[in-house]
Amino acid sequence: MIRPDLASLMDKLTDRDYAILGDVERFRLLSTKQIQRLHFDACHPTPAASARACNRLLHRLREAHVLKSLDRRIGGVRAGSAGFIWYIGPAGERLLANQNRRKSQNRRNYREPSRHFVEHTLAVSELAVTTIEAERQGVFEILTIQSEPASWQQALLAFGTTLTLKPDLRLVTASADYEHHWFIEVDMATEHMPVIMRQCAVYDAFRTTGRYQAIYGLFPAVLWVVPGIARAQAIRATLATTGGIDPALFRVCTPEEYLSAVADGDDHEFRQPVPDRT
Structure with a gap:
């Protein structure tokens, strides 16, 4: 052209x-x-x-x-x-x-692209579309919704090494007087549990850098969206028994539960008052 x-x-x-x-x-x-x-x-x-x-x-x-x-x-x-x-x-x-x-x-x-890439990317897109539809219905206001690579976060570790966090979605919503921060991971049940735990460990390590908190005043909850109840139970059980990872940082839900999980967002640790935008 x-x-x-x-x-x-x-x-x-x-x-x-x-x-x-x-x-x-x-x-x-x-x-x-x-x-x-x-x-x-x-x-x-x-x-x-x-x-x-x-x-x-x-x-x-x-x-x-x-x-x-x-x-x-x-x-x-x-x-x-x-x-x-x-x-x-x-x-x-x-x-x-x-x-x-x-x-x-x-x-x-x-x-x-591979079948796995297409299915995973469309699953992430589906969550984003569902979130946008919920905003139109007045469930909450979307302040930020980012997919990869815009969702990526970086921080410096000891000795100058860089840690890059790659959530599938970064979501910030506002409802009532609070804004809620989320890192969202879409699981297709194709990874073994040790791989999932290593990803969780990266989130835990990133939180200790304080980089996100320095900018936004809090660290997001990490929400795993998984294909079914059995997979959700397996991830919760493994998080509870894996050393070095704070299970309180993570939430797990199915796609059917996703909107309720995001809309509720009543954990005080992962929300803060909406800044005055006047």
Whole structure:
């Protein structure tokens, strides 16, 4: 795409187009249904009308190479356009680079991501979409929602080594007079328990640096979102018996329990009064 073509495309895109492009960049992968829930359901009278409008727009963005879809689909080929999984296309990358005044990435060596990566990324995106929907329903206000790599945190350990924390999501919400801080990890039950405990140990070590507390005044609760009750019980039991890790730092829930866990947020250690924003 030559620069005049990019300028022409910029003039043709709507505010909604840019908002969708920004969300796909922010969450790395989004399904058609997730994009529909974020940008169409609230402004169309029926789910069918919302789906048609969403599919038309995504088809237009794909034709312009702003977005591309993976070969893999949710539900297979029979799922049709509703099963598409979307990522940033070459024109979309150019648009974002122009917006953010950064160098456009080279995507000539793009490879279809692994099944595990796709499933995990979409699971993280689903939590983000659920959280945004809850805000629209007045459950809480979202102050910050970040996925990787924007969610990453860094601190210096002894002898100048750097510790990097890589939560799947960093979430700050406000409800009543308090703001609540969360680091969220999505577990697909594909890792052995020692791997999960090593990740928990990194969170515990990061808390001891005081880096996050120095900026925000508290350290977030770490919420593991796991596929089922048995997995949740296994992680809780292992946390309770693993030395060197404070189990009080961690919460464990299933996807069905996620919204209640985040909305309740009544632990005094992980909340603080909302700052005066006047």
